[in-house]
Amino acid sequence: MSLFIIAKIIHILSAIFFIGVVSFRTFIMPAIKKMYGNEISLKSEKAVGFRARKIITINNLFLIGSGLYLFSFHIQSMTLLFHFKIAIGLLLALSFYIVPLIMNRFNHISWFSTFFHHLFFTLMITTVILSQIMFA
Numbered sequence: 001m002s003l004f005i006i007a008k009i010i011h012i013l014s015a016i017f018f019i020g021v022v023s024f025r026t027f028i029m030p031a032i033k034k035m036y037g038n039e040i041s042l043k044s045e046k047a048v049g050f051r052a053r054k055i056i057t058i059n060n061l062f063l064i065g066s067g068l069y070l071f072s073f074h075i076q077s078m079t080l081l082f083h084f085k086i087a088i089g090l091l092l093a094l095s096f097y098i099v100p101l102i103m104n105r106f107n108h109i110s111w112f113s114t115f116f117h118h119l120f121f122t123l124m125i126t127t128v129i130l131s132q133i134m135f136a
Contacts, residue, residue: 004073011066014059018093019124021052026117053100060093067093085130088123095120 029048033041067089074082095102106112 004070007066007069010062011070014063014066015128017059018056018063018096019121019128021056022117022121022124025049025052026121030114056096060096064090064093079134081130081134085127085134088130089127092120092123092127 029041029045032044036044067086071086102116103113106116
């Protein structure tokens, strides 16, 4: 198996994992809050969030590394769509590392966390869609 194929597999798996964690945070955690209230929600968010953040911190290094490696094979086919996909993907993967700072900065705005997570998830899905239509 070539290094290119291995990089694609790593990239796809790490993207799936990243999207899975964000979708859990975006759609499941609010349901827990609604059903069990703030106290249990905060406890479960701390427990799950800490572990997920540790895992995704390493996961995104693989996501970024494999993405940059794969990018090196497509430098000649740089289209506007490709630039847009790369920019969104890098923005998402790198911004993960500063999300706690963003959340702390705007935690006084009640709707911000929900809006932010839905926007983040929407951009992730946009990146996946772009990756599939780019080479079609």
